[in-house]
Amino acid sequence: MARLPDGDVRNQNPGHMMASVPWSAFRAGAMVPGLFALAIVAGCNTAESADPAAHGKRVFTDYCQPCHNPNAGGNADIGAPAIASLSEWYIRGQLEKFQEGQRGLHFDDIEGMRMRPMSLALQEDGEREVVAKYVAGLPAVDNTHTVHGDLEAGAKHYVTCSACHGPDAKGNELLSAPSLVQQDDWYLERQIGKFQKGIRGANPTDVTGLQMAPMANIIKDEHATQQVVDQATKDVVAYIKSLSNQ
Ligand code: HEC
Numbered sequence: 001m002a003r004l005p006d007g008d009v010r011n012q013n014p015g016h017m018m019a020s021v022p023w024s025a026f027r028a029g030a031m032v033p034g035l036f037a038l039a040i041v042a043g044c045n046t047a048e049s050a051d052p053a054a055h056g057k058r059v060f061t062d063y064c065q066p067c068h069n070p071n072a073g074g075n076a077d078i079g080a081p082a083i084a085s086l087s088e089w090y091i092r093g094q095l096e097k098f099q100e101g102q103r104g105l106h107f108d109d110i111e112g113m114r115m116r117p118m119s120l121a122l123q124e125d126g127e128r129e130v131v132a133k134y135v136a137g138l139p140a141v142d143n144t145h146t147v148h149g150d151l152e153a154g155a156k157h158y159v160t161c162s163a164c165h166g167p168d169a170k171g172n173e174l175l176s177a178p179s180l181v182q183q184d185d186w187y188l189e190r191q192i193g194k195f196q197k198g199i200r201g202a203n204p205t206d207v208t209g210l211q212m213a214p215m216a217n218i219i220k221d222e223h224a225t226q227q228v229v230d231q232a233t234k235d236v237v238a239y240i241k242s243l244s245n246q
């Protein structure tokens, strides 16, 4: 039952789908120190199947912690966001999207391509579910805010967003809209940009991504310069983060 007989994560993946993944990035850097070493020792522990919490924790430690950090508070240097306390349904759903290539396959999606192979490492039944539950149960990590903007302008933009993400930006499962308020501001800004550029939410099978993408374009006035769009994006993100103080 050893998962990675020679420690090469590519063994976990259907090779033809992985052609675009920049493997050199993994090998070259200290980007994921210990990941391969940890993965080698990961085995199938039958006692854990009776204890989903322990199983979830082990999957997290083996496969997620190297990038998202032990507290799941993320690592901005490699573009891995805080995932602690995100809703279980959202984490599970996004892992599934990464696994199916609805997210993280676009050629310009550098960070998505970093995450996708990790989702593919979850090959045993129930791993996605137990790790989603474990991460959802971790306390939220509020990293330093780095995106600044005009809160008043941001509040105006956010009126549209609140229809799905809620006035408190805590999300709405019935609409598949995730909580935004505890998410890293740099990550929110980057994701809105990805939706605007068609890097995320453009795959025809990505139903909920397709719902979100036009919303990101609402703040992208057709006649506006990129600079104006970027500022409007910062404004709405700064406003969303200001809700975390309330
Ligand atoms: C090699 C580094 C790496 C590893 C290991 C990794 N991730 Fe990620 N993860 C990322 C990056 C980078 C992103 C941001 C992708 C983007 O910008 O679209 C991400 C994004 C995510 C997201 C999307 C969050 C959101 O709000 O949309 C979830 C959920 C996630 N990771 C969960 C996990 C889980 C669970 C594991 C372990 C099974 C894991 N990740 C392992 C790098 C990693």
Ligand code: HEC
Pocket (backbone or CB within 6 Å): 157, 158, 160, 161, 162, 163, 164, 165, 175, 176, 177, 178, 180, 183, 188, 189, 191, 192, 208, 209, 211, 212, 215, 216, 218, 219, 236
């Ligand atoms: C019609 C409902 C709807 C509206 C309105 C909406 N969103 Fe979303 N949003 C979604 C859905 C659904 C998702 C999840 C997409 C997925 O599953 O990949 C999402 C995802 C996101 C994400 C990605 C979060 C993450 O953790 O990766 C961001 C950021 C976001 N929305 C910001 C906004 C902003 C800003 C606005 C207003 C300009 C907005 N949304 C308006 C439905 C909506």
